[in-house]
Amino acid sequence: MRISNAMGGVAGALAFAALAAPAPAPNPAVVARVDLTNLGLEDLMALEVTGVTGRSGTYLRSPAAVFVLTREDIQSAGARTFADVLRLVPGLNVVRSNATGYTVTSRGFGGDKLQVLIDGRSAYSPLQSQVFWDVFDTYLEDVARIEVIRGPGATIYGANAVNGVINIVTRPAADTQGTHMHAGGGEEERAFGGFRSGEALGDWGHGRAYVKARERDSTDLASGAPAIDGGQQVQAGTRVDAAIGGAHQLSFSGDIYQARFYSATFPGGATTDTDASGRNAGVRWTHTGAGGGETLTSLSYDGYDRSIPTIFTESRDTYNFDLRHNFAAGQAHRLSAGVGARATRDETGGPPLVIIFQPAARTAYTYSAFAQDEMTFGDWSFVLGTKYEHNDFTGSEVQPGVRVAWAPTKQTFTWASVARATRTPNRLNHDIGLVCTGAGAPLPQCTGPGIISIGNPDFDSETLVAYEWGLRSEIRPDLVADLALFFNDYDDLATTEPPLRFENMAEAEGYGGELTATWSLTPSVRLAAFYAYLKIDARRDAGSADATVVNTLENGSPEQSAGLRLIMQPLPAVNLDGFLRFVDSRPANSVPGYTELNLRAAWQVTPLVELSLTGENLLDPQHPETGAVATRSEIPRSIFAEVTWRWR
Amino acid sequence: MALTRALPALAGMAAALAFALAAPAARAQGTADLPAVKAAFVYNFIKLVSWPENRFSSPAAPLQVCVLADDPMQPALRRSLAAKLVGTRALEVASLEAEGDVLQCHVLYLGGHAVGRHESLMARVRGQGVLLVDEGPQFNWPDGMIRLFIEQNRVRFELNLESLERSGLRVDPRLIRLARIATR
Numbered sequence: 001m002r003i004s005n006a007m008g009g010v011a012g013a014l015a016f017a018a019l020a021a022p023a024p025a026p027n028p029a030v031v032a033r034v035d036l037t038n039l040g041l042e043d044l045m046a047l048e049v050t051g052v053t054g055r056s057g058t059y060l061r062s063p064a065a066v067f068v069l070t071r072e073d074i075q076s077a078g079a080r081t082f083a084d085v086l087r088l089v090p091g092l093n094v095v096r097s098n099a100t101g102y103t104v105t106s107r108g109f110g111g112d113k114l115q116v117l118i119d120g121r122s123a124y125s126p127l128q129s130q131v132f133w134d135v136f137d138t139y140l141e142d143v144a145r146i147e148v149i150r151g152p153g154a155t156i157y158g159a160n161a162v163n164g165v166i167n168i169v170t171r172p173a174a175d176t177q178g179t180h181m182h183a184g185g186g187e188e189e190r191a192f193g194g195f196r197s198g199e200a201l202g203d204w205g206h207g208r209a210y211v212k213a214r215e216r217d218s219t220d221l222a223s224g225a226p227a228i229d230g231g232q233q234v235q236a237g238t239r240v241d242a243a244i245g246g247a248h249q250l251s252f253s254g255d256i257y258q259a260r261f262y263s264a265t266f267p268g269g270a271t272t273d274t275d276a277s278g279r280n281a282g283v284r285w286t287h288t289g290a291g292g293g294e295t296l297t298s299l300s301y302d303g304y305d306r307s308i309p310t311i312f313t314e315s316r317d318t319y320n321f322d323l324r325h326n327f328a329a330g331q332a333h334r335l336s337a338g339v340g341a342r343a344t345r346d347e348t349g350g351p352p353l354v355i356i357f358q359p360a361a362r363t364a365y366t367y368s369a370f371a372q373d374e375m376t377f378g379d380w381s382f383v384l385g386t387k388y389e390h391n392d393f394t395g396s397e398v399q400p401g402v403r404v405a406w407a408p409t410k411q412t413f414t415w416a417s418v419a420r421a422t423r424t425p426n427r428l429n430h431d432i433g434l435v436c437t438g439a440g441a442p443l444p445q446c447t448g449p450g451i452i453s454i455g456n457p458d459f460d461s462e463t464l465v466a467y468e469w470g471l472r473s474e475i476r477p478d479l480v481a482d483l484a485l486f487f488n489d490y491d492d493l494a495t496t497e498p499p500l501r502f503e504n505m506a507e508a509e510g511y512g513g514e515l516t517a518t519w520s521l522t523p524s525v526r527l528a529a530f531y532a533y534l535k536i537d538a539r540r541d542a543g544s545a546d547a548t549v550v551n552t553l554e555n556g557s558p559e560q561s562a563g564l565r566l567i568m569q570p571l572p573a574v575n576l577d578g579f580l581r582f583v584d585s586r587p588a589n590s591v592p593g594y595t596e597l598n599l600r601a602a603w604q605v606t607p608l609v610e611l612s613l614t615g616e617n618l619l620d621p622q623h624p625e626t627g628a629v630a631t632r633s634e635i636p637r638s639i640f641a642e643v644t645w646r647w648r
Numbered sequence: 649m650a651l652t653r654a655l656p657a658l659a660g661m662a663a664a665l666a667f668a669l670a671a672p673a674a675r676a677q678g679t680a681d682l683p684a685v686k687a688a689f690v691y692n693f694i695k696l697v698s699w700p701e702n703r704f705s706s707p708a709a710p711l712q713v714c715v716l717a718d719d720p721m722q723p724a725l726r727r728s729l730a731a732k733l734v735g736t737r738a739l740e741v742a743s744l745e746a747e748g749d750v751l752q753c754h755v756l757y758l759g760g761h762a763v764g765r766h767e768s769l770m771a772r773v774r775g776q777g778v779l780l781v782d783e784g785p786q787f788n789w790p791d792g793m794i795r796l797f798i799e800q801n802r803v804r805f806e807l808n809l810e811s812l813e814r815s816g817l818r819v820d821p822r823l824i825r826l827a828r829i830a831t832r
Contacts (some may be wrong), residue, residue, distance in 0.1 A: 039688055175801075
């Protein structure tokens with residue numbers, strides 16, 4: 001079913017709902033921008049408040065380069081995908097390669113050095129240690145916050161949390177009661193819509209379910225001709241939370257999706273559609289002991305199928321188990337420890353597909369354990385921790401870290417950290433192969449029919465030792481500044497040796513910093529600004545013949561980036577959001593620097609209904625984010641309208 | 649953009665508009681700024697508490713809400729309460745010096761956690777018909793009356809009926825029903 005048809009169906013359902021809806025019961029919650037003194041106590045007590053665990057509380061005292069996007073930040077920006085939302089985060093680089101494909105990196109290097117979790121479930125694929133951002137989605141209104149840590153988080157999150165961790169937390173089902181619907185469309189974001197409904201389930205819990213669909217237009221080639229790379233996706237999901245007694249909380253969540261992306265270009269210039277589908281389910285059980293100790297047990301499943309006819313197919317099922325416990329030991333210590341296990345099994349297609357894996361099917365196991373002690377002595381605190389991980393590719397990996405923090409005043413907080421992290425090999429590093437059909441086909445490295453084994457069974461982990469320092473200051477109650485500096489020392493980085501084989505023959509240093517400031521000029525005008533600097537020095541080993549790796553590492557990430565965001569409510573019912581960003585050139589990827597502007601105006605027509613108009617990438621008719629001029633997809637200006645509404 | 653592509657979105661908006669017109673009274677979910685929410689709580693407390701007649705010079709005399717000059721809640725209280733009417737009385741938000749005349753106040757809001765200063769103020773208004781609202785980490789015995797606190801990202805409040813009674817303040821049962829009763 002084409003998504004535009006689905007949209008028609010949704011619109012019809014909504015029209016029906018509008019006619020059939022009885023006078024809505026008073027909703028126990030309110031919109032932020034109405035005069036709250038009009039509300040009774042019951043309504044006020046049901047209202048979720050921001051700024052509780054936000055900027056000046058835990059945020060000010062996090063001993064890491066942390067940035068938190070709140071639900072308000074996300075809603076106000078109006079972005080349609082996680083990747084586009086992440087453009088708001090200082091130090092992250094989001095590259096959109098075509099209509100639906102993205103790469104997200106933190107402090108340079110590739111997307112394989114970033115851990116991404118949603119409600120504790122890892123979202124990256126063990127195939128190439130990257131997130132398939134094109135299909136990664138949820139009902140965005142249900143996201144409570146996105147916490148981004150730049151720098152390693154491996155002592156807790158394990159391998160892959162090398163340059164950063166993105167932790168997406170969805171709202172408890174109790175907070176998403178009633179029905180929420182949205183629909184919209186325009187240029188580029190051709191059509192999107194969906195609804196979510198939440199209910200109390202007896203006196204034991206709450207649940208919600210959603211369904212959504214979206215369709216994106218094709219981007220354009222540099223010549224102006226369409227790149228024919230649009231796509232569409234339908235997704236549904238649910239979350240059920242239950243409280244058992246006071247001490248036990250159970251949470252179940254699951255999603256399914258189906259997507260099709262048109263005409264991606266692959267080695268040799270072949271173009272073909274991509275079909276992707278997936279499903280996941282997870283159970284989390286939290287037990288709070290009488291002494292304040294907390295035990296979290298989680299079990300999750302994630303499966304997907306991706307098929308690019310004539311090029312590549314993959315089916316994967318991943319099972320994950322985690323057990324974590326933390327408790328206070330005396331006044332000064334908080335100890336946490338945990339164990340985990342993961343099994344992932346895939347099946348990939350063989351020749352005549354162009355990209356194959358040897359063996360075609362493989363099951364890989366990972367076992368891990370971690371321990372951490374958070375110590376507080378007056379103004380000082382220390383975090384000592386390490387993760388031990390055993391994987392099938394490299395055996396044991398140890399990833400320790402130490403953090404020190406000092407809060408000399410209530411308004412000032414400074415921290416420093418040294419940590420080791422590794423990016424363990426994946427299926428691609430080990431097992432990928434290219435099927436040659438003849439000399440020079442499909443790639444120049446082919447000498448005749450046969451298979452080139454690009455993957456290397458001896459490929460080792462890429463390693464990082466990171467040194468970080470940060471300072472956070474509440475200069476005034478309405479002005480918070482955050483500075484983070486880092487020096488990252490990488491070793492055993494991947495190279496591609498002739499004719500085509502992965503080795504660990506490069507090393508690099510990355511250094512730089514990010515400066516962020518948020519300023520609430522008045523309660524209805526907020527300003528946020530960031531500047532990020534990154535420099536990478538890379539070398540290849542004497543034995544390496546990879547002529548491009550140094551350039552790729554040094555010039556593949558933007559040296560500078562900056563953002564300026566203004567959110568204001570000129571009238572109680574109107575929210576305006578402007579985001580201006582600059583991203584430096586990436587010569588290794590043939591792209592110049594660019595400056596783009598997003599604007600969104602939202603009008604709260606009634607407390608139930610919001611109309612908005614969003615413009616993305618307004619400064620140019622189209623701009624490139626990666627790739628050579630001749631073949632790259634350039635991202636066009638996008639303007640779309642949206643309506644959201646809700647009732648009980 | 650082809651018209652056919654735009655149609656579903658337009659139909660959706662038409663439906664939304666129809667719904668919007670049909671449901672003007674209902675309210676929607678959302679999150680809100682914490683100080684504004686606390687101020688709205690205070691407004692509701694004022695509506696549900698009655699003061700002894702002798703606390704006002706005339707039936708039309710304004711009701712004074714006092715807050716220390718450097719209290720972080722001061723701007724939100726001014727914004728939300730100043731010039732609002734409760735019954736026949738207008739609300740006035742006044743800055744109070746630590747040594748100022750607390751008996752001019754009908755409501756004394758003690759925000760933040762400046763505990764030492766607050767205790768002496770609380771003792772000074774004991775039994776004098778001043779509604780105390782604070783947000784300390786624990787309930788302030790014996791003088792505390794209403795304490796605002798946060799639980800699971802929501803504002804809650806607890807009451808001490810004894811100190812309210814001692815002050816001659818009468819409390820609407822609706823307020824008691826929604827409160828947590830403070831216990832030692």
